[in-house]
Amino acid sequence: MTDDVRFDDDLLPGERVTSYDLTGRRDTDYYGVFADVDGADRAAWDRARGFVDEVGDRMRRAWDTAEYPLDLVRRMGELDLYVDGIEHPELTRISPLGAGLVNMEISRGDGSLGTVLAVQGGLAVRTLVLFGSRAQQDRWLRPLATGEVLGSFALTEPDHGSDSVSLETTARREGDEWVLRGAKKWIGNGASGGVTFVWARVDDEGDELNGAVRCFLVEQDRPGYTGTVIAGKASLRGIHQAHVALRDVRLPADAVLEGTRSFRDASTVLYATRSGVAWSALGHATACYEAAVTYAGERIQFGRPLARSQMVQERLAQMLDELTAMQLYCRRLADLEISGGLRPTQASLAKYHNTRVARRVAQIARDLLGGNGILIENGVMQHLADIEAIHTYEGTESVQALLLGRDITGVGAFV
Numbered sequence: 001m002t003d004d005v006r007f008d009d010d011l012l013p014g015e016r017v018t019s020y021d022l023t024g025r026r027d028t029d030y031y032g033v034f035a036d037v038d039g040a041d042r043a044a045w046d047r048a049r050g051f052v053d054e055v056g057d058r059m060r061r062a063w064d065t066a067e068y069p070l071d072l073v074r075r076m077g078e079l080d081l082y083v084d085g086i087e088h089p090e091l092t093r094i095s096p097l098g099a100g101l102v103n104m105e106i107s108r109g110d111g112s113l114g115t116v117l118a119v120q121g122g123l124a125v126r127t128l129v130l131f132g133s134r135a136q137q138d139r140w141l142r143p144l145a146t147g148e149v150l151g152s153f154a155l156t157e158p159d160h161g162s163d164s165v166s167l168e169t170t171a172r173r174e175g176d177e178w179v180l181r182g183a184k185k186w187i188g189n190g191a192s193g194g195v196t197f198v199w200a201r202v203d204d205e206g207d208e209l210n211g212a213v214r215c216f217l218v219e220q221d222r223p224g225y226t227g228t229v230i231a232g233k234a235s236l237r238g239i240h241q242a243h244v245a246l247r248d249v250r251l252p253a254d255a256v257l258e259g260t261r262s263f264r265d266a267s268t269v270l271y272a273t274r275s276g277v278a279w280s281a282l283g284h285a286t287a288c289y290e291a292a293v294t295y296a297g298e299r300i301q302f303g304r305p306l307a308r309s310q311m312v313q314e315r316l317a318q319m320l321d322e323l324t325a326m327q328l329y330c331r332r333l334a335d336l337e338i339s340g341g342l343r344p345t346q347a348s349l350a351k352y353h354n355t356r357v358a359r360r361v362a363q364i365a366r367d368l369l370g371g372n373g374i375l376i377e378n379g380v381m382q383h384l385a386d387i388e389a390i391h392t393y394e395g396t397e398s399v400q401a402l403l404l405g406r407d408i409t410g411v412g413a414f415v
Helices: 039-065 070-078 096-108 111-131 134-145 263-297 310-339 344-368 368-372 382-388 398-409
Strands: 005-007 018-019 152-155 168-176 177-188 195-203 213-219 225-229 241-252
Touching: 005 398, 018 263, 039 070, 039 096, 039 111, 070 111, 096 111, 096 263, 096 310, 111 134, 111 152, 111 195, 111 213, 111 241, 111 382, 134 310, 177 195, 177 213, 195 241, 195 368, 213 241, 213 263, 263 310, 263 344, 263 382, 310 344, 344 368, 344 398, 368 382
Parallel strands: 152 195, 168 195
Antiparallel strands: 005 018, 168 177, 177 241, 195 213, 225 241
């Protein structure tokens, strides 16, 4: 036995082991896929590792009570974790590999914080850098990158998820103002008091871009903007996601992000974050696999550790097989992005593969832990639930399959 098992000699017979510590890291990298990481990438990864080790117990409590610890969101900004490999003179430069490893590590610790990372850096900061004006970047980039101001990305609507290209939120001109009207749903940080990047369809026959989808920077204290935290979630309970109502929200003319001209611009952001979902899935699967390995060595049944069972060893080997495949997908994804050769459908394939495999790894771990598998303190059930959310992020499994099918065959089958 090791120090991971807690004993109490005063307990009654049959209850000597009081709990197991299954959330520690084992640094699983069977093929040495990430053994060569150094420099700024390694430094960012190490900051992420230290952060999740520090806040793990607190985030498990927050997940249990559905609380959103905003001080930890800002702490991630202080640690410079929101740069997400985005190139800009005011942002610390790390490669797509470094950004992926940060994503993986944060998700290994907690899926809600992994979503914070994706929303604040991958969506909000990236949208501003890609499409915002110099004035908008001067005003908002540093506050968003440091977590001083929370950012959100509002594309999905209650009636439009997979078909978000059909969004109905409108932006019309009235004199020198834009007026936004519509609803958005599942908006991380949408009720945080920060800013929201709202995607809307121009409804103005006098505008050359009438009917086009554009993005608007909306401060959440604007009259007519209401963000309501969505209650009753069984996944990602440690981050607040909002139902956003836009009731004739009036914005100055310069609130539009001039670089946005069509829905393709929203897709550009989503293609980048799709890679992030693959990395996040890897983090969740790593946590589940490592919990299972630790438990197999510590749990005594029939007078011996579970690890001495042939069936358990076969399950662990299966999990390692799938985890290593996920790592190889992610590393190749990062290498392609670094070279400038990454195609959107390649990101789709990695997301498609990794979230499906993460589900299987988590399910095996939960089963291997028996009744202990459903305890939040052991991590696996929390990761299993959170994987269900990222499985439908950035396009469901079916949407990814259709994107890949179109690329394979040259024939679209979306309708």
